[in-house]
Amino acid sequence: MNKREIKKGVYYVGAQDWNRTLFDALIPLPDGTSYNAYLVLGSEKVALIDTVDPSKKGILFEYLKDVNNIDYVISHHAEQDHSGSIPFVLEKYPSAKVVTNPKGKELLMSHLHIPEDRFITVNDGETLSLGNKTLKFIYAPWVHWPETFVSYLLEDKILFTCDLFGSHLATSELFVEDESLVFEAAKRYYAEIMMPFRSIIQKNLEKIKDLDIDIIAPSHGPVYKNPSFIIDAYKDWISDNPKNLVVVPYISMHDSTKIMVDYFVDRLIEKGIKVQLFDLSVADIGKIAMSLVDASTLVIGTPTVLAGPHPKVLYVTYLANILKPKARFATVIGSYGWGGRTLDIIKSNLNNLSVELIDPVLVKGLPKLEDLKLLDELAEKIYNKHKEIGVL
Numbered sequence: 272m273n274k275r276e277i278k279k280g281v282y283y284v285g286a287q288d289w290n291r292t293l294f295d296a297l298i299p300l301p302d303g304t305s306y307n308a309y310l311v312l313g314s315e316k317v318a319l320i321d322t323v324d325p326s327k328k329g330i331l332f333e334y335l336k337d338v339n340n341i342d343y344v345i346s347h348h349a350e351q352d353h354s355g356s357i358p359f360v361l362e363k364y365p366s367a368k369v370v371t372n373p374k375g376k377e378l379l380m381s382h383l384h385i386p387e388d389r390f391i392t393v394n395d396g397e398t399l400s401l402g403n404k405t406l407k408f409i410y411a412p413w414v415h416w417p418e419t420f421v422s423y424l425l426e427d428k429i430l431f432t433c434d435l436f437g438s439h440l441a442t443s444e445l446f447v448e449d450e451s452l453v454f455e456a457a458k459r460y461y462a463e464i465m466m467p468f469r470s471i472i473q474k475n476l477e478k479i480k481d482l483d484i485d486i487i488a489p490s491h492g493p494v495y496k497n498p499s500f501i502i503d504a505y506k507d508w509i510s511d512n513p514k515n516l517v518v519v520p521y522i523s524m525h526d527s528t529k530i531m532v533d534y535f536v537d538r539l540i541e542k543g544i545k546v547q548l549f550d551l552s553v554a555d556i557g558k559i560a561m562s563l564v565d566a567s568t569l570v571i572g573t574p575t576v577l578a579g580p581h582p583k584v585l586y587v588t589y590l591a592n593i594l595k596p597k598a599r600f601a602t603v604i605g606s607y608g609w610g611g612r613t614l615d616i617i618k619s620n621l622n623n624l625s626v627e628l629i630d631p632v633l634v635k636g637l638p639k640l641e642d643l644k645l646l647d648e649l650a651e652k653i654y655n656k657h658k659e660i661g662v663l
């Protein structure tokens with residue numbers, strides 16, 4: 272494959288991972304993903320912007336087959352899906368230096384054993400001249416690790432953002448063509464990788480807001496020729512404003528909890544509340560994470576198993592707790608056989624969330640008519656809460 276030109280002297284040299292089905296051994300990838308690297312040919316120096324997952328290094332080197340010299344490898348992020356091929360690049364180009372910040376250097380040395388004398392460290396706001404092209408480095412911590420930064424190519428107005436603005440999408444299209452497709456893939460990416468750092472991303476977006484950006488070139492998914500599309504999506508996702516949405520992850524063993532969930536969801540819908548329902552025995556964890564980007568309310572449906580929540584419910588509450596969505600309310604519905612500590616265990620598992628806990632509806636055995644009335648009341652409470660916060 273020949274290098275794919277983004278702008279004169281700036282090329283895509285990354286790899287599509289069409290067949291990857293799971294990211295971080297956690298989030299399903301229905302559309303694969305990519306590891307984007309870019310080559311910037313200045314009049315005096317050559318820079319490689321990030322590399323690719325080591326499993327795809329053959330593709331990177333195919334792109335680089337006629338590149339005789341690389342002066343700098345800009346490493347925005349030490350995670351191995353971008354940095355993992357750096358040692359192979361340094362081996363092929365013995366005079367190349369890795370350009371990163373001090374934290375990046377520390378992490379690259381510990382994760383990849385890159386020798387200290389192969390590094391050049393840069394400060395926030397520092398520039399690096401490639402001759403007729405200039406890279407400006409802007410620290411952007413926690414998108415996704417503490418060392419992350421972005422680079423702005425001044426003359427071409429390209430912002431290289433690594434994980435920030437990325438999407439889990441393998442595609443033959445270099446640039447975004449179908450924005451709705453990329454929106455979903457970028458939201459899936461944001462939900463798992465970025466959502467826990469929502470407030471920090473707000474500060475990072477402030478740092479880039481005055482840049483004149485023609486193109487955003489992330490390290491996952493296609494390149495944005497319309498930067499405002501993804502910047503506006505992020506502004507919405509990172510905002511403190513949830514939507515009129517209730518997310519209901521649930522599981523049921525003998526249908527009692529399912530009867531409650533189905534009844535309750537119908538009541539919410541009748542009140543004009545949007546609902547996303549996930550049966551945890553089959554649900555895509557990535558879809559649940561995506562729904563949490565917008566939800567005002569989390570309602571967990573669980574039976575009591577061996578005195579506590581079903582293990583799959585614990586798994587999803589733990590995930591919600593570490594992803595720290597902006598939800599304002601949470602509650603639990605479900606059925607138990609004779610007792611247990613289901614509610615206490617779920618509550619302690621959601622301690623990272625700034626949610627008001629609404630009284631649960633936990634019933635003994637098969638729900639009776641009076642139990643369903645309690646669900647009517649719970650739906651009414653959630654309706655009123657959504658009205659109070661102005662999403663309904």
Ligand code: FEO
Binds near residue numbers: 353416
């Ligand atoms: Fe795509 Fe945090 O690595």
